[in-house]
Structure formats: structure tokens, C-alpha cells
Amino acid sequence: MKTRIPYLLLWLFFVGFFYSCKEEKPATNDAVIYDYQTKATAFLSQYQWDSAYYYYNKAKNETLDKKSEAYAYTLLQLATLQQGNGDLSGCEETITDALATYTGTTYLPYFYNLMAVSYVKQKEYEHALDFYQKAQEATADSLNKAIIQNNIGLVYLLNHSYEQSLSILEPLLTHPQIQANELEYARVLDNVGYAQFQLQQPQGIENLNTSLQLRERLQEPSSLLTSYMHLSEYHQSRDSKLAESYAFKAYETSKKVNSPDDRLEALKWLTENSSSPLVKDYSKMYFQLNDSLTTARTTAKNQFAKIKYDSKKATQEVIKYKNQNLFLLLLVAFILLVVVLLYFLYQSVTKRKLLQSAYLTETRISKRIHDELANDVFHAMTFTQTKDLHDTSNKEQLLDSLETIYKRSRDISKENSTIRTDDHFAVDLEQMLRSFSDAQTAVIIKSIESIVWHKFSDEKKIAVFRVLQELLINTKKHGKAGVVVVDFQNQSRQLQINYTDNGLGADLSLQNKSGLQNAENRILAMKGTLTFDSQPDKGFRAQLVIPK
Amino acid sequence: MFQKVLIAEDLDSINLAIDHVVKELAITEIHHVKYCDDALPKIKRALADGKPFDLLISDLSFKEDGRKVALASGEELITAVRELQPDIPVLVYSVEDKNYRIKSLFEEQKINGFVLKGRDSILQLKNAIQFIASSDNFFLSPELKHILLDKTGDRIDDLDIHILKHLSLGVLQEEIEVVFKQKGITPNSKSTIEKRLGKLKVLFRANNTVHLIAIAKDLAII
Numbered sequence: 001m002k003t004r005i006p007y008l009l010l011w012l013f014f015v016g017f018f019y020s021c022k023e024e025k026p027a028t029n030d031a032v033i034y035d036y037q038t039k040a041t042a043f044l045s046q047y048q049w050d051s052a053y054y055y056y057n058k059a060k061n062e063t064l065d066k067k068s069e070a071y072a073y074t075l076l077q078l079a080t081l082q083q084g085n086g087d088l089s090g091c092e093e094t095i096t097d098a099l100a101t102y103t104g105t106t107y108l109p110y111f112y113n114l115m116a117v118s119y120v121k122q123k124e125y126e127h128a129l130d131f132y133q134k135a136q137e138a139t140a141d142s143l144n145k146a147i148i149q150n151n152i153g154l155v156y157l158l159n160h161s162y163e164q165s166l167s168i169l170e171p172l173l174t175h176p177q178i179q180a181n182e183l184e185y186a187r188v189l190d191n192v193g194y195a196q197f198q199l200q201q202p203q204g205i206e207n208l209n210t211s212l213q214l215r216e217r218l219q220e221p222s223s224l225l226t227s228y229m230h231l232s233e234y235h236q237s238r239d240s241k242l243a244e245s246y247a248f249k250a251y252e253t254s255k256k257v258n259s260p261d262d263r264l265e266a267l268k269w270l271t272e273n274s275s276s277p278l279v280k281d282y283s284k285m286y287f288q289l290n291d292s293l294t295t296a297r298t299t300a301k302n303q304f305a306k307i308k309y310d311s312k313k314a315t316q317e318v319i320k321y322k323n324q325n326l327f328l329l330l331l332v333a334f335i336l337l338v339v340v341l342l343y344f345l346y347q348s349v350t351k352r353k354l355l356q357s358a359y360l361t362e363t364r365i366s367k368r369i370h371d372e373l374a375n376d377v378f379h380a381m382t383f384t385q386t387k388d389l390h391d392t393s394n395k396e397q398l399l400d401s402l403e404t405i406y407k408r409s410r411d412i413s414k415e416n417s418t419i420r421t422d423d424h425f426a427v428d429l430e431q432m433l434r435s436f437s438d439a440q441t442a443v444i445i446k447s448i449e450s451i452v453w454h455k456f457s458d459e460k461k462i463a464v465f466r467v468l469q470e471l472l473i474n475t476k477k478h479g480k481a482g483v484v485v486v487d488f489q490n491q492s493r494q495l496q497i498n499y500t501d502n503g504l505g506a507d508l509s510l511q512n513k514s515g516l517q518n519a520e521n522r523i524l525a526m527k528g529t530l531t532f533d534s535q536p537d538k539g540f541r542a543q544l545v546i547p548k
Numbered sequence: 549m550f551q552k553v554l555i556a557e558d559l560d561s562i563n564l565a566i567d568h569v570v571k572e573l574a575i576t577e578i579h580h581v582k583y584c585d586d587a588l589p590k591i592k593r594a595l596a597d598g599k600p601f602d603l604l605i606s607d608l609s610f611k612e613d614g615r616k617v618a619l620a621s622g623e624e625l626i627t628a629v630r631e632l633q634p635d636i637p638v639l640v641y642s643v644e645d646k647n648y649r650i651k652s653l654f655e656e657q658k659i660n661g662f663v664l665k666g667r668d669s670i671l672q673l674k675n676a677i678q679f680i681a682s683s684d685n686f687f688l689s690p691e692l693k694h695i696l697l698d699k700t701g702d703r704i705d706d707l708d709i710h711i712l713k714h715l716s717l718g719v720l721q722e723e724i725e726v727v728f729k730q731k732g733i734t735p736n737s738k739s740t741i742e743k744r745l746g747k748l749k750v751l752f753r754a755n756n757t758v759h760l761i762a763i764a765k766d767l768a769i770i
Contacts, residue, residue, distance in 0.1 A: 403667045410643055417646070424652075431648030434702060438694075444751050446704045446769070483752050485704075485767050500767040539766060 033059045033070060040077065047257070053081045061315055066101040076107050079114055086261070088118050109139035113148060116155075125159050143177040143184070150178075150188050157195055166195040186214040187223060194230050205234060225253045225262050232269050243273040264289055353525055360518060361416070368412055376405045415473065419465050421458040426451070429465055433486055436472040440480075443472070446487040451495060460546050463526050464497070467519040471499050471542055474515060479503025479540055494528075499542040505534045549681050550602035550637075552577040552594070556587050556625060557607045557641070562665070566605060566641070569673045584610060584619035584628075591632050600633055603677070608642040608649075626657045637680050639687070641665060641673060647695040654686060654696065661687035702751060707735070711744055713770045716761045721745065 040055035056077045063071040075098035082091035095115050102108070112135030119128035129152065136148045149172055156165035172178050172188045179185055193207030212227040232246035247269035254263035267286040274282060380401050387394045420428055430448055437443040453461060468486065475481050481503025489496040516532065523530040528546035553575050557563050563580060570578055579601075581587045587604075594600045608622035619625050626638050639661040640653060653659045661676040663669055666689070676687040688696065710733055714724050721741065728736035745757065754760035764770045 399667060406666070410645065413643075414646060424648075428648045431646075431651065435647045437702065442702070442751055442753055444702055444704055446709075447706065448703065449705075483763060483767060485769050487769065498769075500769065502763060502766045541768065 029062060029064065030070075033062050033074075036062065037070075037074065044077075049081055049085060053078065053085075056081065067103050069104055069106060072098055072102045072104060072107045072111075075102075076110055076114065079111075083114065083118055083121070088122060091118050105138065109135040109144060109148070111135075112138055113151070116151065120151075120155060120158065123158075125155050128155050142175075143181065146172055146175045146178050147184060150184070150191065153188075153191055153195075157191060157198075160198075162195045162198045166192065166199065169195060182214055183218055183220060183223065186211045186218065186227075189214070190223075190227055190230060197230075197234050208234060221253050221256045222262070225250055225257060225266070228253060229265065229269065232273060236273055240273055240275060244270070244275065247273050261293075264293060357521060357525065360521070364515075364518060365412065365416060372408045372412070373405060376401060376408070380405065415469065419462050421461045423454075425453050425461050425465075429468070432465065432469060433472065436476060436484070441476065441482065441484060443484045443486065446485060447490070448486075448488045450490040451488050452490070455548055456495070456546070460526050460528075463522040463528070464495070464544070464546060467522055467530065467544060468497070468499070470515050470519040471540075475501045475503055475540060479505070481539070494545050494547045497544040499544065500539060501541075502539045505536050505538050505540050549573060550575055550677070552579075552599065552601050553603045553605060554579045554581065554587060554590060554601045555605045556581050556584060556622070557605070558582045558610050559607075562607075562641075565670055566673065569670060569677070572674065573677055582610075583615070583617060584622070584625040585617050587625055588619075588628055588632065591629055591636075595633060601636060603680070604629055604636055604638045605641055606638065608640060608644050623653065623657060626653075626659065630657070637661075639663065639673075639676055639680060641669070645692065647692070650688075650692060650695055654688075659686070662689065662692070663687070664689040664692055666691070704748070704751065707733070708744055708748055709770060711741060712748065712761065712764045715757060716765065716770050721757070 036055045036059035040052045040059065043049075043052035043055065056074050059074045060071070060078065063074065065071065075094055079091045079094040079098070082088075082094060092115065095111050095118075098107075098111060102111070112131045116128045116131035116135060119125070119131065132148050132152045132155070136145055136152075139145055139148070149168060153165045153169035153172070156162070156168065169188055169192045173185070173192065177184075178188055189207050190211035193204050193209075193211060196204030196207060198204075208227065208230055212224075212231060215224045215227050228246045228250035232243045232250060235243035235246060247266060250266035251263065251270055254266045264286065267282055267289060271279060271283045271286050380398060383394075383398055383401070387398075389395050389398065419425075426448070430445060433443050433445055456464075472484065475484055479501050481501035484499070484501040487498040487500075489498070520530045523544060523546065526546055528544065530545075531543045533541040533543075550573075553570055555563065555566055555570075555578065557566065557580070567578065579590055581590060587606075591601060604626070606622045606625055610617075610621070612620075619628055622640060622642065626640075629636060629638070637660045638657070640659050641663045643665045644650065645664055650662055653662060660680045663672045663676050669689075672689055679685070679687045710728070711724060714727060715721065719727055722738075724741050725736050725738050728734070728741075745760075748754070749757070749760050752760055752763045754763055761770075
């Protein structure tokens, strides 16, 4: 047993690992079941009932096809083992289970027979006879029919209906199949002899002895045991010495069979029939065995039940675990799918916003080039065609208007040029703000040093830069402000910039709104807010909030 | 006066103008490059021949025409040239008027002059070359002079707001020191408060303290 454990564990691991593959490959499963059955049979031949039971139970749990012959065979063996162990109700349960699913015919008579034996052991002879009847009907084999007939005879024998028993058993002695099978012939002969002995017929002892001779030749311990017991019983009232010797032989044989029930009975006979001083020892052994047997039986019954229950539970747990895994897998897959979908949705929305914002910027630049440059260039062209440029004042006028065009184009370029978002950003931003300071307007910057710019994304930095630039252009163009204050407030989760000037204020409904609208869109794209508060002659205020 | 000048400029019309100025100054050896990348071999060659350039005149922005370039801007060119010939004087001639960019040219690239392309730039360019040739100081177009003035004075902070607020609540200037000490606001010395108030009046273009408070109120900073 010990040497098998590592191999078994390895095997369990293997099964657990390839659990799902196994279902698709019943061929390998068959091999596994066959392996279990072979092991169980090996233990059976060594009379190691619990180990045999363990492997048959494993084979049972491995079998997926409940209608297969292999499954029925396994259940039959299990039921037989349960019966042998005295677990009669367990045996009946197994058989009932088997009969519920089994659709074949091969093992049917064996099941009925086993059921009948179980009832015999419980002394429920009526039920036993019913099942023997069924077993006989289920089999076509004449030897099997004859064997069952012998069992029926035994039922009457046990029920003390010796004459009826004899009338059933005697014809079997001439049955050709029985005659051909020495073991079965010996069995029938023994039963016949025992019935005759009970009926005080002289040929009884003759038949019992003939059967014993046959059995001693065959050396089949469990049948020998029966003969010894019967003979001991026969001699009990005739020759106590002989009775004692048979009882002793029965006791010795029972030890070989590993059948405690038989051993107990043999000991009982020995105790009752022995005159030797050993009788005290025998009776002591009898009581000890009886006690330990009761305990062992209860434990064994529980153990058998436990093996059955444990493996059932393990199977359920494997299924449960598998289901749980499957559920988790599905859940994870579902979440992933949702995340991916959301990501793509978010991407497409962002992309659309970006494209829209890029398009707006393009149209704005195009409009400015048209409004601020093209018209003036055209004007300058007409001027050169219509005026005498040799005249100094005309030449100066043309140069003036060309300078204006040049400055405007520079402004447009400046407002749309690249913004450095690296370490230069803070300096560049401050310089940009400062560049709007001139003789007319003072730009005052408050607490800009409190902002840690690298905590903001490049897009946010660009938005802040462009929006402030837009606000200042707006103030310069329309506001006629003396002072502009840009107040940076570093808040825990956001950056707030308060922009105020003391100029004319802007009428937000008028034409200059497009630049501010553009600024607002930039901030909204960063999930920030930009609010304006302005009335004519009361200055202009804006509050910009950008999350970190 | 300089003898050998390298001009990095991609527009022919502007090149013509520069040529005109340089010739007026009797500079004989003039080399042109239209890409920054082409400038370096010329500098190297001149150094190897023992006749290095006396002056580099460069634009900042160069048109991209699909050619793959290692040096894309004037700033990069100047940095690279200075590595080869650290003491070469550099004059930048550009439309760029972004003050921070110009400031960093003077501070980081240590250029010797900056002329803004504009109506008077031909004359300015001439002056700049003469100035750089005769002086260790740098040249900057007059319209950009304000850029290099120290303007950190236009920053205000919470202390300034505290001062303005207390004044607006009727606290006298002399009392502010005591009140600040009580409230644990620092710095709070009499001289600091006086200096701050002076700075604020200039910044907010206020004629007196009352005017300052009025402007601050209007701007809603207090």
C-alpha cells in the first residue's frame, strides 16, 4: 500500500490538471477505470476488502456513462463488499441505485441474487425468495439457474422447512451442469446432507462426508468452513470429540478466509462442544472477538460510508470549483470587454473633440488672415497702383501700412506658435503674461511661483497658456485696462486662476466672443471650467479651474 | 571691423538686404548657407584653414522643405557653432519678438546682438555689426529694450494682499506692523510694509494709497 501512495498522488494531480481534457477523451477515462478495477481485483484476491472497496469506489466515481456494463460491474462488486462487511443497508442502497440506471441484462441476475442474500442475512426469507425468483427469471444460463435453485433450497433450510428444502435440492444432484461443476455439486450435496440430517435420514451423514471429501480436494476455504460447521453440528450429540475437532478445523479455516463472522461462529461451536481445558480460552476469545467485531463493524460501516461520502463531496467540490472558475473567467472577460469598449468610445469622443477643436482653430486663423491681412494687402496694392510713389509722403504712407500688415501677421504667428511644455513652461508662461505689459497696461502676476507645473499634463499646460493669452489679447484689444491681475491659486485638487482687469469690460454677446468661446472649449476639453463675469465699464473677470 | 562673415538665412530677399549692409561696411568675405546643417562644415573648414569666421549672422526660423536636418532652428545652430568656435560673435536677425525666446538667447546662447526684422532693421543691422565689432556689450533693437529690464517686480503675493486688505479695513499703515505680529503674518517689519506699498502703488499705477485701495477693490483682489 505504502509504495503506491506517491504514484496515486501524482495521478490525482494529473487528473485534476487535465480535468477538462478528460471529458472530451473518454478513451483515456476507460483506461483509468480499468486500472482501478484491476487494482481492486488484486486486493480482493488478498482478502483486503477495504482497499478493494476504495478502488471500486474510485472507479465508480470516474465512470461517466452510468448505463455502461463497467459501471454495473463496479456497483456489483461494491455491493458484494458492503454485504461481506455486514453493511446490509448500504448494500441494498447500492443495488437499488444500480437497478435504477442499469439497462443491460448481464449483471441483472447477480444483482437480484445479491439482494436476496442480503435479505437472507436479515432473515427476511419472503423477500429473499422473491429476489431469487427474479434472479432465476433474469438468467438464461442453466448452471446459474441451478445455483439459484440451490440458494432457494438454502432459504427453506434456514427457515427450518427441511422437507421443502430437500424437495428443491435433491433434483439438483442429477442436474448435468451441477454435476460438471464439482464446487457447486459439493455445495448442493452438503445442503442436501444437512437437510437429511435434520430430518433424521441416515444418508445425511454420508452426503455431508462426501461433500467434505470433495471440498478438501478443492481446497476452497469458505465452502470447507461450511462443511466443518455442519459436521461439527452433526456430531455434537453423537461424538463430542469429533464435534470438537471439526469445530477447531472450522475455527482454523475461518482465520484464513478473513471472515470474522465465520470465525465467531466457529469459536461459538468450539466453546459449546469442547471438553478440553482450552474451553475457557475459547470462550474468552469468543467474547473478545464479539466485542471487537461489533466495534470494528460500526467503524468499518462508517469508514465505508465515509469513503463514499468523501469522494462524492470531492467530486461535487471539483464541479463547484470548476463552475466558480468558469464564472470568474466569464466575469473577467466581461469586464475586460466593457473596459475595452469604453476605452474605444472614450478615444473616439476625444478624437472627435480634438478634430473639432483643430478645425475651429483653422477656420479662426483663416478668418483672421482674411479680415486682418488680405484686406490691408489689397488696400496697399491699390495704393501703389493709384498713387505716385516718388512723392515722399505717399511712400511713407505705404511703408506705414506695410508695417501694420507685417506686425499683424507676426501677431497671428505668435498666437499660434508652439508652446514649450517642459521645464521652460513656467518661465515662458510668465514671460508671455509680462509681454502684454506696456506703457498703457500693467500686468500683475500673483503667486505664480506656488504652482507645480509638472503635475499637469501637456494638454492642460497648453490650455492654460492659450486661454490666458486669449484673455490678455481680449483685454488689450477691447478693454483699455490700466491693470490686469492674474492670480494663481494652488488648491489641493485643482488649479484656479482668477483673471481681472479694470478696463471697459467686454460685452460678451458681441463679436469678440469667438476668441473667448475658443478658450472656453479648450478648458472644457480638460474637464475644467471657465466662467466670465463682465459688464460694460465694470471691468472684466474670468475664473479658470483646471483639475490636477 | 570683421573680415569674414557667415550668414545663415533661407530667404533670398533678406539675404540681398544683409549683403547690402555688409558690403557697406567694407566686409569682403561673405559666405551664405540656407540650411543650418550646412553651416557647420563651413565653420570647421575655416578653422582648419586657420582663417576662422569673424561673425555669424543667423535667422532663428528656417523653412522646412522635406529635407531631413540635424539642426532645425537658429538656437540649435548657435549652440553647435559655439562648441566648435566658442568665441565667435553671433548676431541674430529675426522676426521673433517673443520676449522669453529673445531673453533665453542672451542668457543661454550668450549671443552678442539681436535685431528684429522690421521697418528700420536695415539701419539697425548696420549699427549692430559696428557695435559688436567695437564693444564687449550686446546689441538689442530699441523696440525690444524692455525685455531685458528686471520685471520680477510685477509679481505680487499673499503678503501684498494682506496689506491691501488691512488698509481697506481702515487699519493705518503704521499699525499694520503690530497687527501682523499679532496675527503671525510675516514678514512684518515697518520697512518691508513701506517698500511693498511703494511697489504696489507703482504696479497698480495708483497716485496714492486711497487710489490703490480703490483700484484693488475694483479688481476684486481684496
